[in-house]
Amino acid sequence: MDNNNKLKKIIGPVILVLILAFMISLPLFAQNYTIILLRTILMYVALTLSWVLFSGFTGYTSLATAVFYGTGLYTAGVLNGVLPLPLLMLCSGLISAVLALIIGTITLRLRGIYFAIFTLSSVELIKHVLNWYEINVLGVRGHYVTRVDYGTVYYILLAIVVLILITTYLIKRSRYGLALSGIKSCEEAAVHTGVNATALKVLLFALSAFFIGMTGTVMATGMLYVDSIIAFNLNYSFFPTLMAIFGGMSSMFGPIIGATVFAYLQEYLITRSPDAYMFIFGLVMIITILYLPDGLVGLYVRIRELLLQKAIPQIRRKISGGKHANTAS
Amino acid sequence: MLEVKNLNTYYNNVQILWDVSLQIGEGEIVALLGANGAGKTTLLNSLTGLVRPAAGSVAFLGQEITNLPTNEIVELGIAYLPEGGRLFPDMTVQENLELGSYLKNSWKIRNKRLEEVYSIFPRLKERRKQLAKTLSGGERQMLAMGRCLMSGPKMCFFDELSYGLAPKLVKESFAMLKTLRDHGITIFMIEQNVNQSLEIADRAYVLENGRIALEGTSEELLKSDHVRKAYLGL
Secondary structure, three states: OHHHHHHHHHHHHHHHHHHHHHHHHHHHHOOHHHHHHHHHHHHHHHHHHHHHHHHHHHOOOOOOHHHHHHHHHHHHHHOOOOOOHHHHHHHHHHHHHHHHHHHHHHHOOOOHHHHHHHHHHHHHHHHHHHHHHHHHHHOOOOEEOOOOOHHHHHHHHHHHHHHHHHHHHHHHHOHHHHHHHHHHHHHHHHHHOOOOHHHHHHHHHHHHHHHHHHHHHHHHOOOOEEOHHHHOOOHHHHHHHHHHHHHOOOOOHHHHHHHHHHHHHHHHHHHHOHHHHHHHHHHHHHHHHHHOOOHHHHHHHHHHHHHHHHHHHHHHHHHHOOOOOOOOO | OEEEEEEEEEEOOEEEEEEEEEEEOOOOEEEEEOOOOOOHHHHHHHHOOOOOOOEEEEEEOOEEOOOOOHHHHHHHOEEEEOOOOOOOOOOEHHHHHHHHOOOHHHHHOHHHHHHHHHHHOHHHHHOOOOEHHHOOHHHHHHHHHHHHHOOOOOEEEEEOOOOOOOHHHHHHHHHHHHHHHHOOOEEEEEEOOHHHHHHHOOEEEEEEOOEEEEEEEHHHHHHOHHHHHHOOOO
């Protein structure tokens, strides 16, 4: 098993670097449509990874993704033309993080389904407060957003995804990662060992919101127009959650694969038959929850174990005539 | 080492603890005995900052800790093992232990501490990659105690160590307490199991209806008529 583990440790980063190099060079030779498609995929990957950064670590199911994504979109509209894009992104990231601090401080004492429901309703709350404000105070609905070309957006999203991956990796390796597993496993015991659970949860929630808000602002540049109803769309809460469950949360690959598959499926089906997309989405989710509790990654692990334990040793035995080269396991 | 003076604690408007005072010296094993509802756990929670006492003071090594948050109290050198051990069931033995050194000063030297714990409980080393939920009852107790040691405590609080354990395991767990004491750790144990607690404790306090009813060395208490009648059924 030792050799296997070493191999596993090397293979992951190598594949990541190769994929990254490929994706950086892609706009040089790919068609415009491919870039637009990848932009959507990267957006969902960023949202899903950010969601996993908080909910995957702590076990608290957040449905507030749409709040932070919407904040990103909406901020881009309100501050359009005031700030250059990098500053605008930073600004909406920070606004989202502050919102997360507020929502988190209020709600993170709740557990399980109560936390999920509160975060879900916070989306509607903010949407309708802003809608009321636009209609009754401003008297004008919606904001224009200056267009930014797809190539730039693509690179920015790629950078955000890499940033989230690095952040997740660093947290996982640190003592905070261990503390978060402790919170997920038994929060009370974690507190007894000296973990400041509330602070850790709220800060992680804010960090996750920061990335989601930035992603929203970048995506707004392709929408040209945003208002509160468009920005705070509940689907942005559901999709990342479901994509993460579909992909599996035990490794960082799961959410990436889950988001990629579904974002592609959406793009493919939505032009042909928009109704079929939601139908298939729902169907796949039901099957995943019933039969693949650890998502695609869990399925892969199960198949691999089956192969390693049964099929491959059998083949090896046949080839080597009973002699074993590797007896470490 | 630990000095508690006139502690009064309320839950809402109900007073649970009435003028509780006690002292624990370095290297002692002191037991707090009492029936269900006497206020034992409330006292422990008041000492570790989980419940705020309304009046009175708690001093540890001469420093006032009455209103400190739990994590700072842990950092000062008090480890608290809650009732039932409270392990992290979905984490490995080693991760459980490492989490015991979560606080900054301990985290840097966690590998050294890990070796110490493994030398006290070699069984944990054998099982270090196993999930905590797959351990036997005795191993869980070892792990829970081992995790306490990982924060490098000077003193450990044990809440109902014998709770829900088979008699043989109670004996083993109490023997582990002596091992810990031999490693220089002061022990304050909260127990309903009066008989066996008095066998290993140096001194004990008896809590009744939120007040200290009796105190003395274990021999004195074993001879006391009140203890014999009310707790030992003799």
